[in-house]
Amino acid sequence: MARSIFIFNTHDLPHRAGEMREYQLDLKITEPVGVDLLAVKPGEVIEVDLRVQSVDEGVLATARVMATATGECTRCLKPISWPIDENFTELYYYEISTNKSANKRGSKSSKADDIDLEEDDLSFMVGDEIDLEPAIRDAVILNLAVNPLCTEDCPGLEEKQGENWSYLPEVESETPADQRWAALKDFPLKN
Numbered sequence: 001m002a003r004s005i006f007i008f009n010t011h012d013l014p015h016r017a018g019e020m021r022e023y024q025l026d027l028k029i030t031e032p033v034g035v036d037l038l039a040v041k042p043g044e045v046i047e048v049d050l051r052v053q054s055v056d057e058g059v060l061a062t063a064r065v066m067a068t069a070t071g072e073c074t075r076c077l078k079p080i081s082w083p084i085d086e087n088f089t090e091l092y093y094y095e096i097s098t099n100k101s102a103n104k105r106g107s108k109s110s111k112a113d114d115i116d117l118e119e120d121d122l123s124f125m126v127g128d129e130i131d132l133e134p135a136i137r138d139a140v141i142l143n144l145a146v147n148p149l150c151t152e153d154c155p156g157l158e159e160k161q162g163e164n165w166s167y168l169p170e171v172e173s174e175t176p177a178d179q180r181w182a183a184l185k186d187f188p189l190k191n
Ligand SMILES: [Zn+2]
Pocket: 073, 074, 075, 076, 077, 078, 149, 150, 151, 154, 155, 156
């Protein structure tokens, strides 16, 4: 499997608290980042101004995420583009080495116990690598509208005399049922 473009190797950053490096990344994405209606599409670039900083617990990443999402107006289906500009800060903990051989229930180190409650929310390094994907996805989604509109007062389809209805798929209600599905009619469906 291809290596994720969101994995960033911090090997240039000395693991000594206070050390800091800055990078400008152009991530050409291969899968949509966003939501169904509005997303940065594959082939587009997400720009990330990244600063990584060594701290006692691991590596602190501070980033500015810039991109353009595209999608459709939820009222009139007109194509829209949506600028994204968002910051995030994420702490990537050094791996807890005692955890590697421990079984998941019993024998975690006391350090792991301390952070157990939030463990699902924590990000860990893998070797020198940090995975920026969850933080970047969150940053993008945070910037998106749930119901994107081309303009705030978009009149929608109705008032445009159906001009845009051609975007909608044709209704095929008169199509006779496919023979292959006919047998399913008698199939007892459980509620
Ligand atoms: Zn619209």
